[in-house]
Amino acid sequence: MADRQAPAESTSIVPRVQLIDLLNEDLSREYQAIIAYVVYSQVLKGAQYMAIAGELEKHAKEELEHALIIAKQIDYLGGMPNVTSKAVKTSEDAEEMLRFDLDNENETVRNYRERVRQCEALGEYAMAEHIREILVQEQEHQIDLATALGKHVAEVTHPKERG
């Protein structure tokens, strides 16, 4: 019987039940993203934001696809997909809205990178692959938002934080 514990420092190794909880957190972030993009894409005003408003509308649809994929993985693991969104911030200010979106995408990317490692550690390679595909789109969302905010993409995708 394999009863050895994972080494304490390998934070990527989580039991299957904990993976369900983590995926439910991811699902809540996807719901949050859907709501934010539905609203922001319609209320962003100003000629300079017309192009990004169109992009946000596409993001909304992609986030719905992500939610469906994540819910499917939770069900596959024997969990129940949750029905609660993370809180959505609102603002009258266009730039602030975009910054909220970018902060959320950064958080999402951080989590999915970790989730890919966790799935692989459990031998869930197909699940890791699904999450990788989502990750590709989340990084595109980051780039769209960073560009709209006039930031260099590398500032966002390769932050000088954590080691």
Ligand SMILES: [Fe+2]
């Ligand atoms: Fe997403």
Ligand SMILES: [Fe+2]
């Ligand atoms: Fe996204």
